[in-house]
Amino acid sequence: MSDITRQTLFSATAIVKNFGGVQALRGVDFDVIPGEIHALLGQNGAGKSTLVKILNGVHPAGSHTGTIQLDGQSVSFASPADARSSGVGYVPQEIEVLEQLSVAENVFAGRTGLGAGMLVYQRKLEQRAGEIFADLGIDINPRAYVASLTSAQRHLVMIARAIVMKPRVLMLDEPTASLSGTEVDALFSVLRRLKAQGVAMIYITHRLPEVLAICDRATVLRDGQVAVRIAREDFDAETFIFSMSGQRLQRLFPEHAAPVGTPTALDVRHLTVAGHSGAVHGANDISLSVAAGEIVGLAGLLGSGRSEILHGIYGRVPAEGAIRVNGQSVAVRSPADARAAGIALLTEDRKRDGLLFNLPVGANITIGNLAPLSRHGMVRGWLERSSILAAMRALNVKASSPQAAVTHLSGGNQQKLLFARVLMRAPKVLLLDEPTKGVDAATRHEIYRLVVELAEKGVALLIVASELEELIGLCDRCLVVADGRIVDEFNRGEGGEDRVLRSVTSAQAERHAMAAQASS
Amino acid sequence: MNSAAEVSSPPRDAQSFRRRLIGFIAVGEVGVLAAMALLVAFFWLLEPAFLSERNIRAILNVVSFVGIIAIGQTILLVAGEFDLSVGSVAGLSAVVAGKLMTAAALPVTAAILGGIGVGALIGLLNGLIVVRLGIPAFIQTLGMLFIGQGLIQVVTGGYPVYPLPDAINDIGGTDLVFGLGWSFAFFIIAAIIADFVLRRTVLGRNMYATGGNKEVAHLVGINTNAYKIGAFITVGALSAIAGMFVMADLGSGGTSIGSGWELTVIAGVVVGGVSLFGGAGTVAGGVVGILLLKIVQSGLVVIGVNSNWQQIAVGVIMVMAVGLDIVRRRYFIAGA
Numbered sequence: 143m144s145d146i147t148r149q150t151l152f153s154a155t156a157i158v159k160n161f162g163g164v165q166a167l168r169g170v171d172f173d174v175i176p177g178e179i180h181a182l183l184g185q186n187g188a189g190k191s192t193l194v195k196i197l198n199g200v201h202p203a204g205s206h207t208g209t210i211q212l213d214g215q216s217v218s219f220a221s222p223a224d225a226r227s228s229g230v231g232y233v234p235q236e237i238e239v240l241e242q243l244s245v246a247e248n249v250f251a252g253r254t255g256l257g258a259g260m261l262v263y264q265r266k267l268e269q270r271a272g273e274i275f276a277d278l279g280i281d282i283n284p285r286a287y288v289a290s291l292t293s294a295q296r297h298l299v300m301i302a303r304a305i306v307m308k309p310r311v312l313m314l315d316e317p318t319a320s321l322s323g324t325e326v327d328a329l330f331s332v333l334r335r336l337k338a339q340g341v342a343m344i345y346i347t348h349r350l351p352e353v354l355a356i357c358d359r360a361t362v363l364r365d366g367q368v369a370v371r372i373a374r375e376d377f378d379a380e381t382f383i384f385s386m387s388g389q390r391l392q393r394l395f396p397e398h399a400a401p402v403g404t405p406t407a408l409d410v411r412h413l414t415v416a417g418h419s420g421a422v423h424g425a426n427d428i429s430l431s432v433a434a435g436e437i438v439g440l441a442g443l444l445g446s447g448r449s450e451i452l453h454g455i456y457g458r459v460p461a462e463g464a465i466r467v468n469g470q471s472v473a474v475r476s477p478a479d480a481r482a483a484g485i486a487l488l489t490e491d492r493k494r495d496g497l498l499f500n501l502p503v504g505a506n507i508t509i510g511n512l513a514p515l516s517r518h519g520m521v522r523g524w525l526e527r528s529s530i531l532a533a534m535r536a537l538n539v540k541a542s543s544p545q546a547a548v549t550h551l552s553g554g555n556q557q558k559l560l561f562a563r564v565l566m567r568a569p570k571v572l573l574l575d576e577p578t579k580g581v582d583a584a585t586r587h588e589i590y591r592l593v594v595e596l597a598e599k600g601v602a603l604l605i606v607a608s609e610l611e612e613l614i615g616l617c618d619r620c621l622v623v624a625d626g627r628i629v630d631e632f633n634r635g636e637g638g639e640d641r642v643l644r645s646v647t648s649a650q651a652e653r654h655a656m657a658a659q660a661s662s
Numbered sequence: 663m664n665s666a667a668e669v670s671s672p673p674r675d676a677q678s679f680r681r682r683l684i685g686f687i688a689v690g691e692v693g694v695l696a697a698m699a700l701l702v703a704f705f706w707l708l709e710p711a712f713l714s715e716r717n718i719r720a721i722l723n724v725v726s727f728v729g730i731i732a733i734g735q736t737i738l739l740v741a742g743e744f745d746l747s748v749g750s751v752a753g754l755s756a757v758v759a760g761k762l763m764t765a766a767a768l769p770v771t772a773a774i775l776g777g778i779g780v781g782a783l784i785g786l787l788n789g790l791i792v793v794r795l796g797i798p799a800f801i802q803t804l805g806m807l808f809i810g811q812g813l814i815q816v817v818t819g820g821y822p823v824y825p826l827p828d829a830i831n832d833i834g835g836t837d838l839v840f841g842l843g844w845s846f847a848f849f850i851i852a853a854i855i856a857d858f859v860l861r862r863t864v865l866g867r868n869m870y871a872t873g874g875n876k877e878v879a880h881l882v883g884i885n886t887n888a889y890k891i892g893a894f895i896t897v898g899a900l901s902a903i904a905g906m907f908v909m910a911d912l913g914s915g916g917t918s919i920g921s922g923w924e925l926t927v928i929a930g931v932v933v934g935g936v937s938l939f940g941g942a943g944t945v946a947g948g949v950v951g952i953l954l955l956k957i958v959q960s961g962l963v964v965i966g967v968n969s970n971w972q973q974i975a976v977g978v979i980m981v982m983a984v985g986l987d988i989v990r991r992r993y994f995i996a997g998a
Contacts, residue, residue: 523862
């Protein structure tokens, strides 16, 4: 420990961060030394992104307790720009590029002046970007337009953008989430060069094979605390899985037994969905079935294709394959077809794909469900109002009136409102994408109860959730998805979070090996 | 259980009054109506002739033409798009109908249907290009504005279509009530129907959903493309009808019919609380907004303000109206 402390470049000590009443970080220590790639691991909600946001100035100094030191000097970052100018760079998980500009302009975004006043020296920018790329071994033409790049290349552009500032510390948040196997190798060779230059890197990932491949040290967070710190010589996938999924606060899930002998409600054969922008993961030849009254979970990492499966079944994205509902073959070309067949979808992103902010609470519930509430195309006011009130009561949606604006509702109430919408047509098959995302603990529990109630009424449920504990606690059966394929399946009681992590890891290791073979 | 109690229990009196007052102010049209009443009183105090029968009739007559288009534009804005080509379409449809009934010697009814067809067809074209090819409505309909103006010259050769059959002059000259003719009657009836459709029908509700968030509307099973294209066709057909009413009023198919209307119409409906970003506003509001603009223009003339100042007034009012609308939303809807 002592020799590491001696050369520590960047460190955080006793970091505590609260969100409202929730403790996201409870006294975390973290440090990184020059020329080291330090993996930061943990499940969703373990506190990884909170820690990174503190180190990066997104959560500014003063909003948390604890000290951050750079080169032995105490620092307090007021903003990401502040952190950047102090030599702490950050490459976010989402690709943020200016599509209409050239690669060189993107690399120097915000710094195009190059110290020469107001003018942009296009030639000079391209030359400098070219030098940076050559230095990192990146093969991209600096004059190309970013719109023409693949998502992997865009990610490299974002890394180059961080490198321009000559950071001494570089944080990478899930840099491989959108990359294919060979692209990952290209990224790794860039990281190795940075390492040789003495840059200290913090590498956040869910993918254990990558940790084994490139990292020097790993810190595992669990429930806002450091669960374990592991040196390279002790790296072992089993250890990681064990420490990530160890004991956590026990949550109570309502009792539900898998139905016996009920007919299959949803049957999907050979469903294939293309990945977005022609890139990697979509859903690849997925076959699954859900019985009436059964709760089935799709477990997998972000970007594994689990949401794409739901979207393919619902007709939100073009998909190939056969879908049967209650034994009837249905052609689903659009959400309207899926709804007509008795399939309903609760989307993940309430703000973007769920709520209509221009309509009040009541109309948000009945939108898409107006046919039975109208005659000759005219909405029957009293009938609509009474069914809205009934739906609000049934789902305990707390709003002052059906005329209230949806912006006033809490996240939990907004989510219950969307449940009211999808349930109004009494679907036979209900697809739920992250049904408890961003809702309070009480509502979370209400949603668990609702899911079980629906199953008991004979609805077939297919659920995607990032929190494995939740998925395993709630579902009768879990399907593990990795790289757009189902790689494992187990019933309630046959496995826990560790089983999911293990199946995902072995699937990834396989893919990694195949990619290595292909590229050699 | 909680919510049931909250929803059904009658609020206490003082609170209920306050809430009702806020609810009243929060209704988009009320603010515009109040502003309009103030303006009318203001002009009348300065110049009582403002409320003369002749002036009122003149205002209503002008409003009936642009108002017909405003109905369509409101529907289209609610669906989340807008159309800059309405003036050109009005002019083109008028001269085409004029040519059909003169040069082509078609029956008047057939020629009128032809004019409406031209408007609807251009609306369909605008809609298809915007929805299917993803070209922004601003670009597509601005292009159509120029195309329409060019076609007017092509069709007419630069000369007004004149003389027109008597039947057309009769339509323009009819005095139904208070010196107002068929165009006003059509305007009122169309406005009432359109307002009802947006407020009370499934079609209207789906239109608001489409304009509010296209993706959400699609996910709940609404064919958003059909709604948008339908709204474009409606605005095209209504523009054509307005253009032909002007032609009947003038007794000639002038080449300048409709020129410059697009901005008046958009300014008017925006004053009336119709959102440029889609999904908000009513036909009643849009129509009242147009009326307010025309009252200001006429009032300034009546009290003897230099005509150059009228345009300045229109600009100021539009920006103020939108500013007030934002404030109103913030304090009475969001903060209630």
